[in-house]
Amino acid sequence: MSSNLSLYNTADRKISAFKPLVPGKVGIYLCGATVQAPPHIGHIRSGVNFDILRRWLSVSGFDVTFIRNVTDIDDKILHKAVHEEIPWWAVAMKYERAFSDAYAALNVLPPTYEPRATGHVTQMIQLMQILIENGAAYAPGNGDVYLEVRKLKSYLTLSNQKLDDLQSADDADLTHKRDPRDFALWKAAKAGDPSWPTPWGAGRPGWHLECSAMAQAYLGESFDIHGGGLDLIFPHHENEIAQSEAAGWGFANIWMHNAWVTTSGEKMSKSLGNSLQVQELLKRVRGIELRWYLGSAHYRSMLEFSFEALEESSINFRRIEAFLGRARSLLGFDIATSINPAFAKAMNDDLAVPQSLALISEWVKDGNNAITNKDLKTLSQAASDVRGALAVLGCDPEDLAFATSGGITSDVLDGLIGLALEQRTAARARKDFAASDAIRDQLAALGISIEDTADGPRWTVANETSK
RNA sequence: GGUCGGAUGGCCGAGAGGCGAGGCUCAGGACUGCAAAUCCUGCCACACGGGUUCAAAUCCCGUUCCGACCUCCA
Incomplete structure (x- = not known):
């Protein structure tokens, strides 16, 4: 099996040939949701972008292990629990379900494993033990555990910043920290909050620790690709790197980050209220159409959201779908899926989905002409190329994930x-x-x-x- | 203050030195009883000012504007 895939790596800001650590296999860790609110299309765009990567890797012959975590314990979840007057774990479950439903509606494949933070406290404690033994982390005695960033030989390499240039946090509390920029691996228990016992006192995980621990647990000390949204580069991914490398792990080879869904040029704002929640948009367009829209821009480009653009995109998709319907009834058999070399070339170029969409449009045109000319051979090829490409993009109308009614035959x-x-x-x-x-x-x-x-x-x- | 990104036609959205990606919209045409669908044609854009080059949306210099991150973030 060979692949000509090239990917952009945030770490060196270059597109390079993808070389898996183990030939034929790929391990991917994607930072998933903090389950404290219903998913909006920004969250799901990330899911869709990386789902396309995953599908392309699979179609290219790789055996893919895809991990997407669930952060089911954090400050916001605890606050929400108070606000909604239900237990914190009920908040987490409620929104985890909402995310799962949204992923399913958009045909985002379930991860190979979907670990929850709270299920991996054992691994986190082990990691902290290593870090303390290595002298990278310290427990000041109050139940907190911090990573000492000044001691790291390299820090902030992903975001290319200098420690001293960072604006210091307003709320930096030096009671326990040795440096205001040291970050919490573990937070001491506060009264009423959930906690887990550790050798340094009872408490709960800091945000960053879980990903290092779970990535290692499921993918090993070194793995191929780590993904997430742009905003995770700093601090989250920097801190993951700090933790994992200080533990002596190789960690991620390639860092991939998806760009925002923007409105009026800005990062999607809360001013649009609930209208950009996945469940709301699914009242306007079908899941397959929303997915087509969210996947249509290059994953590293901002996607400027508008209801008009969403509607236009859906019209475009329905045209393709209608073509496949015509082709199928004319050919009289199920359309195969094939990978056109031009499509493969585009996808291998850092997932050039927009180019792929242009190709699909060409094939649809060719296919429609073939219908007019009764050229079934050309039609069959065009249709299977279209369907093959749609399958990689997760937008195959025949996909059972999008099956509509099972009622009247x-x-x-x-x-x-x-x-x-x-x-x-x-x-x-x-x-x-x-x-x-x-x-x-x-x-x-x-x-x-x-x-x-x-x-x-x-x-x-x-x-x-x-x- | 530091780091990173962006500005492309009515709209969305690619491209990164040389034939105007593609979609949507709109106009005209073919087909059709009409409609729909489909196809064909048209609408020649790259923030601004310089420069390099036979050739610049793409490279260089400068300017303007917009945005993201700096310990909650997809």
């Missing part, structure tokens, strides 16, 4: 609508267009659109969400 529907269409065809034959148009209008009122083709009428059910 299509045979029954086809028969019923066929009856109406026979009447209409008869009316048209005798030039009774008033009657034929009436039938078409009545079907349209039911959400069924009719297209007259050279081979007779075709019907499709309009999308419930797009009428």
